[in-house]
Amino acid sequence: MKLLLRLKSLFQKDHLDDQLSDELAFHLEQQEAELIEKGFTPQQAKLEARRLFGPIASTREECRDKRKTQYLEDLSADTCFTLRSLRKSPTFSLIAILTLALGIGANTAFFSTAYGILFKPLPYPQPRQLVTLDEGMTGVGPVTTLRTLSTTTEYVGYVSSLDLNLFESGEASKLRASRTTFNLAQVLQTNPQLGRWFKQENERPGLHRVAVLSDQLWRTRFNANPNIVGRTITLNERPYEVLGVMPPSFAFPTPQTELWLPIPIDPRNVGEIWGNGNFLPIGRLKPNHTLATAQSEIRPLLDKVRSSFPWRMPDLYGANATVVRHDAALIKQVQPKLLVLAGATFLLLLIACGNVGNLLLARGIHRQREFSLRAALGASNARLLRQLLTENLILVILGGTAGLAIALLLFEALPMVFPKDTPRLEELLSDPTLPLGAAASLAVTILLFTTVPLLGGLSLKPSRHASKFSLTLIGIELALATTLLIGAALMGHTLWQLANQDSGIPATNVTTARIATGPSRCPNPDSCQALLNDLTQTLIQDPAIRSINWTNAAPFDPSFASVASAIEDHPKLPSDPAFVLWQTAATPGYFNTLGIRILAGRAFNDTDQAKSQLVTIISESTARRFWPNQNPIGKRVRPVYDPNWRTIIGVASDASLYSITGYPSWIDGVQYLPLTQSRFLSERNLQLSILLETTNNNWPSQLKQRYPDIVISNIATLGALRDSSIQSQRSTATLLTLFAVLGLILGIAGVHGVIAHRAAQRTKEMGIRMALGARPAQLVRMVLAETFIASTLGTSAVIVAAWLLSRYLKSLVFGITIHDPLAFTLSPAILILAATIAASIPAIRATRTDPALTLRQD
Amino acid sequence: MSKPNDLLQGTLDLLILKTISLEPVHGWAIAKRIQQSSGDVLLVQQGSLYPALHRLEQQGWIDSETKPTESGRVAKFYSLTKAGKKQLAIELNQWDRLSSAVSLVVRPA
Numbered sequence: 032m033k034l035l036l037r038l039k040s041l042f043q044k045d046h047l048d049d050q051l052s053d054e055l056a057f058h059l060e061q062q063e064a065e066l067i068e069k070g071f072t073p074q075q076a077k078l079e080a081r082r083l084f085g086p087i088a089s090t091r092e093e094c095r096d097k098r099k100t101q102y103l104e105d106l107s108a109d110t111c112f113t114l115r116s117l118r119k120s121p122t123f124s125l126i127a128i129l130t131l132a133l134g135i136g137a138n139t140a141f142f143s144t145a146y147g148i149l150f151k152p153l154p155y156p157q158p159r160q161l162v163t164l165d166e167g168m169t170g171v172g173p174v175t176t177l178r179t180l181s182t183t184t185e186y187v188g189y190v191s192s193l194d195l196n197l198f199e200s201g202e203a204s205k206l207r208a209s210r211t212t213f214n215l216a217q218v219l220q221t222n223p224q225l226g227r228w229f230k231q232e233n234e235r236p237g238l239h240r241v242a243v244l245s246d247q248l249w250r251t252r253f254n255a256n257p258n259i260v261g262r263t264i265t266l267n268e269r270p271y272e273v274l275g276v277m278p279p280s281f282a283f284p285t286p287q288t289e290l291w292l293p294i295p296i297d298p299r300n301v302g303e304i305w306g307n308g309n310f311l312p313i314g315r316l317k318p319n320h321t322l323a324t325a326q327s328e329i330r331p332l333l334d335k336v337r338s339s340f341p342w343r344m345p346d347l348y349g350a351n352a353t354v355v356r357h358d359a360a361l362i363k364q365v366q367p368k369l370l371v372l373a374g375a376t377f378l379l380l381l382i383a384c385g386n387v388g389n390l391l392l393a394r395g396i397h398r399q400r401e402f403s404l405r406a407a408l409g410a411s412n413a414r415l416l417r418q419l420l421t422e423n424l425i426l427v428i429l430g431g432t433a434g435l436a437i438a439l440l441l442f443e444a445l446p447m448v449f450p451k452d453t454p455r456l457e458e459l460l461s462d463p464t465l466p467l468g469a470a471a472s473l474a475v476t477i478l479l480f481t482t483v484p485l486l487g488g489l490s491l492k493p494s495r496h497a498s499k500f501s502l503t504l505i506g507i508e509l510a511l512a513t514t515l516l517i518g519a520a521l522m523g524h525t526l527w528q529l530a531n532q533d534s535g536i537p538a539t540n541v542t543t544a545r546i547a548t549g550p551s552r553c554p555n556p557d558s559c560q561a562l563l564n565d566l567t568q569t570l571i572q573d574p575a576i577r578s579i580n581w582t583n584a585a586p587f588d589p590s591f592a593s594v595a596s597a598i599e600d601h602p603k604l605p606s607d608p609a610f611v612l613w614q615t616a617a618t619p620g621y622f623n624t625l626g627i628r629i630l631a632g633r634a635f636n637d638t639d640q641a642k643s644q645l646v647t648i649i650s651e652s653t654a655r656r657f658w659p660n661q662n663p664i665g666k667r668v669r670p671v672y673d674p675n676w677r678t679i680i681g682v683a684s685d686a687s688l689y690s691i692t693g694y695p696s697w698i699d700g701v702q703y704l705p706l707t708q709s710r711f712l713s714e715r716n717l718q719l720s721i722l723l724e725t726t727n728n729n730w731p732s733q734l735k736q737r738y739p740d741i742v743i744s745n746i747a748t749l750g751a752l753r754d755s756s757i758q759s760q761r762s763t764a765t766l767l768t769l770f771a772v773l774g775l776i777l778g779i780a781g782v783h784g785v786i787a788h789r790a791a792q793r794t795k796e797m798g799i800r801m802a803l804g805a806r807p808a809q810l811v812r813m814v815l816a817e818t819f820i821a822s823t824l825g826t827s828a829v830i831v832a833a834w835l836l837s838r839y840l841k842s843l844v845f846g847i848t849i850h851d852p853l854a855f856t857l858s859p860a861i862l863i864l865a866a867t868i869a870a871s872i873p874a875i876r877a878t879r880t881d882p883a884l885t886l887r888q889d
Numbered sequence: 890m891s892k893p894n895d896l897l898q899g900t901l902d903l904l905i906l907k908t909i910s911l912e913p914v915h916g917w918a919i920a921k922r923i924q925q926s927s928g929d930v931l932l933v934q935q936g937s938l939y940p941a942l943h944r945l946e947q948q949g950w951i952d953s954e955t956k957p958t959e960s961g962r963v964a965k966f967y968s969l970t971k972a973g974k975k976q977l978a979i980e981l982n983q984w985d986r987l988s989s990a991v992s993l994v995v996r997p998a
Contacts, residue, residue, distance in 0.1 A: 050955070051943075054916060054965045058935065061917040085936040093936075097943040 044104075051094055055087060105414070109421040117425075123394065127387045130777060131430025134383025135472045136437025137376040137770065143438070143468030144445060145373040147459035149366060153358050154280045154458065156220040160316045161357035162325060167312060168333060168349040171296060172305040174312045175212065176336045183325040184314040184354070188212045188294065191284045191311060194718065196549055196742045198265040199252060205547065205744045206248070206266070208290040209283075210310075215291070218315045219283060225249075226260035226275025229293040239295035242271045246279040248289040266290075267716050268549035284311075286457040301341050306672060313357055325354040342672075345608035361454045367842045368763050374839075375518060375770045378511045380472060382774050384479045385508040386781045387430075391423065392501045393788045423480040431473050438465060448762045501785045502817060505778075505866075506825035512771070512778035513826045513862050517833045519771035520854035521840055521847070522764035528846030529757045535686035536586055537626035539750030542723045543585040544731070547742040553717040556641060560712060563719075569737050575727035580624050582617040583711045585720040586688045586749060587756040593698060598657055599667045599676070609671050610699040612653075615688055616709035622683060624722050625749075632664045632681030639705040641712075646705065648681040653700035668702065677704070690756055692845050763843055775862070779869045782818060787873035790814055798882040807878035811871065818870035819863070826859040901933070901941050903984055906950065906969065906977040913954065913966035916942060942967060950976045 059080045066076035081087070117124040152158050162184060168174070174188035189211040197206045216228035223243060232238050242264065244253070253259050263270045271292070282288070296304065316325055333349040362369075402415055442463055449456055546566070553559040567579050583592075595609040603609060619635040622628070630651055639646055647668060654663040667676035683703065687693050694701070706712060711719065723730065731743045747755075754761075790797075797810055837849040844851075908919050908926075919942075920933045945951045950973035954966050969977065 050965065051939075053963075055939065057915070057962065057964045058917045058939075060962070083935070085934070090936050090939055093940040094943040097940055097947050 047098070048095070051091060055084075055091065059084060105417065106421060109418045110425060112418070113422045113425045116422075117429075120394075123390060127390050127426055128430045128433055130383045130387050131427060131476065132433035132437055133773065134376075134380035135431050135434030135469075135476060136441065137773075138373075138380040138472040138475075139434060139438035139465060139468040140441035140445075141369075141373045141376040141468075142471050143442070143464045144459060145369045146467055147462075147464050148453070148455045149362050149369055151455075151464065153361075153455075154282075157315075158358060159356065161219070161313065162316060162322065162354050163311075163313045163357045163360045164329070165353045165355045165360065166349070167329070167352040168336060169308040169311050170305060171294060171303070171307070171310045172340070173333075173336050173349075174310055175296065176339055177312060177314075177332065178212065178214075180332055180335065181314070181325075181328065182317070183320040183328045184316055185214065185218055186312050186314040187215045187218045188310045188312055189215060189284055190294070190309055192288070193292075194545075194547060194744075195266050195290065196268075196547055196716070196740075197252070198268070198549075198740060201739075203740045203742050204252075205545075205742045206289045207285075207287050208242075208266075208292055209288045210292045210294040213293055215283070216277075218313070219281075220315075221278065221281050223275030224278040225257070226273070228275060229291075233293035234296045236295040236297045239293050240269060240271045241274045241293060242266065243275045243277060243291045244273060245277055245281070245289045245291075249276045266292075268551050280458070282455075282458060285452060285454075287452065302672065305340055305342075322354055322356065329354050343605040346606045347608055364842075365449070365453055367839055368759065371518065371763065371839055371843070372766055374836075375515055375767055377475075378515050379770050379774055379777075380475060381479075382508050382511050382515075382777045382781075384476055385504045385511075386777045386784075387426065388479070389501045389504050389781050389785055391426075392504075393784060395419070420481055424477065427473065427476050427480055431469070431476070434472070435465070435469055438469065448766060450758055501788075502821050505782055505785050505818075506821040508778045508781050508825075509822045509862055509866055510825035510829035512774040513829045513859050514833050514836070515767070515771040515774040516858035516862060517830075517837070517854050518840065519764070519767040520858050521837060521844055521849065521851055522760065522767050524847050524851055524853060525844045526757070526760055526764040529691065529760055532687075532691050532846065534586070534691040534753065535627065535684055536688075536749065538624060539748065539753065540724070541624055541749045542725055542728075542746065543749060543752065544721050544723075544746040545585075545718065545742075545744045546721050546734075547716065547718045547744075548738070549740060550715040552738070552740070553715065556712045559717055560641075560707065562717070563706075563712075566721075566734060566738075569733060570723070570730055573725075573727065573730065573733065575725055576730065577724040578620055578624055578722075580618045580620045580722040581706055581719050582615060582621055582722060583706075583709065583719060584615070584688075585722070585745075585747075585752060586625070586686070587690055587752045589689050595671045596700075596702075597669050597671055598700075601657060611697055612668070613689060613694060613698050613701045614704065615702075616704045616706045616711050618706050621703075621722065624724060625686065627686045628684040630682045630684055631662075632679070634681060635703075635705040639707060641707050643708075645675055645677040645708055646680045647677040648683050648703040649679055650683055650701040651685045653702065654682045656700060691753055760843060760845065775865065778862070779865050782822070782866045783869040783873065786814060786818055786870040787876075789817070790873045790877035794877060794880060797877055798880070798884075801878070801882040807875075810878045811874045814874035814877065815867060815870055818866055822863045822866040826862055830855060830859060900984070901937065902945065903977075903980040904931070904933070905938075905941060905945065905967075906973060906980060909951065909967050910969050910974070910977055913968040915958065915964040915966050917964075919967070945973070949973075 062080035062083060063073070063076040066079050067073060071079060084090075153161070155161065168177075171188060174186060178186040178188070189209050191209065193208045193210060195206045195208045197204050213229045213231045213234055216222065222228070224246070226243075228243060229241060233241055244259070249255055249259060256262075259273050260275060262273050264273060265271075277291070294310070298304065314325075316322070329352055330350070333352050337344050337346075337348055405415060406412075442460075442465070445460065446456070548562065552562055563581060567581075570576050570579050592614055593611050594614045596612045597603070598610050601610070617635070619637065619639075622634050629648070631654075632648070635646070635648070649663060649668075657663070658666060663679050663682060666679050668679070669676045685701075688701070689695070689698070706719075711717075731746065734741055734743065793814075800810060801807075834850060834855070841849050847853075904923050905919060908914060908922050914922065916939060920935065920938055923931050923933050942951070946953055946967075950970060951967050952970050952973075954968070955963055956966055958964050
């Protein structure tokens with residue numbers, strides 16, 4: 032209420048002033064009239080009335096003061112004054128505002144990203160009740176048994192990604208689907224926006240040909256047809272009934288999932304149900320249950336599940352299972368990267384603030400005269416400080432506004448920085464929580480710009496203290512820049528290691544693609560083989576194609592199968608976990624095309640057919656591990672579920688097919704099979720990768736011409752696959768380098784500014800010293816000593832902090848330790864060197880001035 | 890005219906609020922009425938009357954309105970707001986306590 036009155040007073044200032052004059056005039060008139068009645072002449076009455084009233088001007092002033100609008104009026108005066116003085120020194124204003132904008136912009140963008148991906152609640156009701164298993168059991172059998180037995184948690188199972196061919200209006204395309212148990216929608220508490228979700232009966236084979244579409248698929252492929260429910264669509268040549276359409280926000284298991292199908296559970300299909308581990312659990316805690324109660328239940332429960340396997344499972348399988356929150360598990364992978372980037376932009380913001388702070392200090396010293404004058408005219412200290420704070424705030428507001436624009440630009444670029452499968456990325460892009468990030472960044476900046484001037488005693492008084500203060504600021508800035516530089520150096524070194532990592536696959540110019548067909552093309556292994564031969568024949572006509580090979584998966588794809596295996600000479604107890612071999616099926620020319628050498632024995636050839644002896648090739652390190660100092664040729668291996676042994680016929684040079692950084696520790700060895708003898712030719716929906724040495728790119732149309740229903744996807748060269756497999760490290764390294772360079776530039780600019788300023792202040796002192804016989808070199812050294820001490824103190828203090836902080840980079844670095852000596856010595860060295868150079872320019876300039884001139888000043 | 894007694898600190902507000910509690914009054918009339926009602930004992934300094942009026946207005950206790958006087962000249966009339974009526978009651982109560990307390994001290998029964 033009072034504020035409202037005050038605001039009213041502020042806006043009606045002129046009107047109120049008129050009213051006041053009028054009111055006082057009326058009073059005087061009345062007084063005069065009374066006096067005239069008492070016998071005064073009009074002239075005398077006028078004078079007497081004035082005398083009786085007293086000083087009118089000060090009464091008027093006092094009345095005005097009562098309106099309490101002084102602060103607001105001062106504020107608007109200060110604002111006008113600040114804007115005018117900013118316009119008068121455009122270089123200063125531009126540098127200060129841009130620096131702040133950079134810091135605030137970067138920080139806003141990455142704070143919002145970190146919040147949106149790491150901390151924002153998942154878009155399901157009560158998302159904290161959703162749990163998953165870490166080191167648990169997977170597979171349809173184990174998960175549905177858990178679903179039946181658990182009393183604390185309602186478990187759901189899902190296949191995270193499954194490629195299907197959709198044949199719609201004469202065109203074949205690949206869809207990314209997920210098969211789930213019927214209760215997924217119920218557990219995630221999300222209902223279809225159209226139609227309904229599956230029922231339990233849809234898990235029965237025969238009733239399972241129903242599908243629920245994603246909003247995206249419904250809009251792009253079916254024109255958002257409102258009558259889609261009940262329609263039949265063709266998936267892998269089979270008719271499926273559309274049951275419903277999910278809302279756009281539903282992005283489980285991934286934002287790319289386009290279709291959900293029920294999992295058909297046929298208890299007679301024991302191998303598929305218990306042997307295929309590609310079926311993951313997620314669950315919702317039942318009412319009145321917590322993570323702790325779910326945890327206390329899970330291990331005994333998994334013991335029961337282990338004993339219900341149709342074959343003996345290792346005792347350790349699932350023995351260390353823990354129930355974890357789903358949201359935490361989801362972001363585990365991206366968390367370090369996001370925290371590192373958000374942290375880096377925060378440091379950048381601090382450096383930017385430090386720099387602008389120093390600019391302000393320097394300007395404050397120049398304005399000493401202005402402040403002294405105003406103080407002499409009666410301005411109180413508080414009043415002057417208030418003006419300075421207003422000025423700072425205006426700078427922050429201008430910088431913040433420009434910063435928001437930068438943040439929006441950065442946000443547009445986010446998809447380039449994060450891989451497409453980053454959890455929650457799409458959700459973030461469609462609903463950026465920018466205001467939150469902006470508020471956080473602005474709060475930090477405003478806090479710094481209001482407390483630091485107070486701490487620094489902001490140059491209202493003698494500048495000796497302020498000058499020391501700016502040296503300290505410089506030290507802190509350089510320390511922060513060092514941290515950034517160390518981070519960038521660690522990631523840069525990692526990237527260098529990755530780029531030069533020998534994957535054992537020298538070929539880069541080989542084109543790969545995923546080829547998929549439906550069951551009618553490939554009803555049995557013989558017809559599959561015939562189809563492959565025919566595809567090969569079709570392409571071989573093209574003179575631009577030098578070689579054609581087939582494999583189950585292109586290199587650097589970690590999503591492909593590994594097989595629990597028995598290995599000759601290395602028996603295992605049934606209670607122990609089996610060896611796991613990485614399995615690649617390939618045609619004979621595979622090794623040659625990829626540049627993998629055969630070190631012993633032979634490669635596959637055309638005599639290796641489905642009915643001939645089962646053979647395999649193992650990698651060099653697998654041979655060394657299992658048969659050191661022995662000839663592995665002739666030894667045998669087999670999958671645990673298959674009684675037929677495969678004979679080793681050759682040893683191939685090591686190749687990192689899993690990812691260029693090698694294989695994970697749970698893989699014990701690498702084996703190759705002839706494609707003719709692999710299970711990949713007996714799958715109903717043929718899905719293989721083609722490897723082509725070709726100089727033209729129109730081969731897909733040649734294949735399409737002959738087989739219109741074939742789906743060709745993921746066309747890329749091996750070089751591109753290799754590059755994209757290190758995309759995450761590359762983008763982190765690039766961003767950190769960018770931030771570090773910005774930090775370095777800001778830091779160095781800060782050093783230059785402060786030293787130049789200090790040198791300018793000390794010209795008189797230097798003049799005296801020179802007149803007394805000091806040599807220029809001594810003076811330069813004197814000025815440089817300060818910078819050197821500030822930068823060395825700053826950088827060395829921070830090495831300890833960086834040493835501790837670098838563990839957050841642990842999951843991102845490769846080929847170096849997180850305490851990489853190179854990064855930890857080079858970065859501080861670069862900074863101290865750069866700072867010293869930056870300081871030496873003004874230092875040398877200062878000694879060039881004529882002592883006689885400087886002494887004569889003032 | 891004898892020198893008027895200085896107004897007791899803080900009593901000016903009470904006098905103003907009481908004076909305008911019956912009907913809207915302009916500044917000159919407020920001063921006159923206080924002087925007349927007190928039998929010419931209390932003489933309000935013009936220099937403090939107007940700042941006081943503006944302060945009370947800013948506090949939301951009194952409201953102002955410009956309208957013509959009997960003579961036809963336009964003047965600023967003050968009246969009590971709702972909050973002002975409450976404040977008057979509070980100040981009257983305080984005044985009673987103060988005056989009886991002072992009486993107890995200077996004229997013990």
